[in-house]
Amino acid sequence: MRTVVIAPRFCGPPTSGNGGYSAGLLGRELGGAVEVTLRKPPPLERELELRAPGEKGELWDGEELVAEARPTSVELDVPSPPAFERAFELSERYVGFQRHPFPTCFVCGPKRTPGDGLRIFPGGARDGEPVSAPWVPDADLADTNGVVRPEILWASLDCPGYFGGAGPEYPRALLGRISAHLRGSVRVGERCVVMGWSLGKEGRKLHAGTALFGEGGDLRALARQVWLVV
Numbered sequence: 001m002r003t004v005v006i007a008p009r010f011c012g013p014p015t016s017g018n019g020g021y022s023a024g025l026l027g028r029e030l031g032g033a034v035e036v037t038l039r040k041p042p043p044l045e046r047e048l049e050l051r052a053p054g055e056k057g058e059l060w061d062g063e064e065l066v067a068e069a070r071p072t073s074v075e076l077d078v079p080s081p082p083a084f085e086r087a088f089e090l091s092e093r094y095v096g097f098q099r100h101p102f103p104t105c106f107v108c109g110p111k112r113t114p115g116d117g118l119r120i121f122p123g124g125a126r127d128g129e130p131v132s133a134p135w136v137p138d139a140d141l142a143d144t145n146g147v148v149r150p151e152i153l154w155a156s157l158d159c160p161g162y163f164g165g166a167g168p169e170y171p172r173a174l175l176g177r178i179s180a181h182l183r184g185s186v187r188v189g190e191r192c193v194v195m196g197w198s199l200g201k202e203g204r205k206l207h208a209g210t211a212l213f214g215e216g217g218d219l220r221a222l223a224r225q226v227w228l229v230v
Contacts (some may be wrong), residue, residue: 001049001191001223002190004025005047006045006046006048009106010155012102012158012174013101013102013174014104014108015043016042017043017046018105019178020154020158021039021155021158022038022067023038023105023175023178024150025050026058029057030052030156033073033179034071035069035178036177037065037068037069037176038066038175038177041062042088044068046061048066072109076211078195078211078222081213083193083196084192091121091123094109094121094163095163095169096109099108103199107155107158108160118135118156120133120156122194122196123163124164130164130197132194134192134194135156136190136191137186137189139189139210146207147187147188148186148187153182153212153220154223156221157223159177159226160210162193164196164197165197165207165208166206166227172230173206173227173230175228176227177225179223179224180221181221181222181223182220183219185219191215192220193212193217194211195211195213196208199224204229205226205228206227206229212225
């Protein structure tokens, strides 16, 4: 057992951790394909306990379970990514520029400055089609070898799922579950493309898929998500 603290920089909503980043703290412990269920908004600036009973992982805030993880498999039909330049053009159609429930989100918040947030702004050519965004990781997101940390890759897979699956209404929603598989690494300065697309809606649940592609267009990571309308 050890402790982690989610710094305010890594928020989703202003007072809680970004869902993908928080889930990635557990995902990096288990490795491989991991399903993480978020039981409550991850608190900021608090010591949280990482526990690993058996093959599972858990994140605790005192006596309250924040998130739990287990090994899984992630199988998705992943769309072909656009070129980096085309992803840049599509990002100019990002819905979050006009309306955003959490504009300071670490991953997709338009109020985050370059070098602070990831500034992943996924946009699509038409309603109902996958959304795409360019992403070039900064040096402070990596380890001493220049490889982007796993929890950052989990974060990059988060918000594109909402913008790919919540249209055209875009109701306020929070990530409830993410099953991700990091298939490869990403280096600082690499010109990546992140995609998100809908996997259907079911009552208050929005289902989505996301994928991260490296500079050569190869698939580095993918995720299946469930968002809960709040």
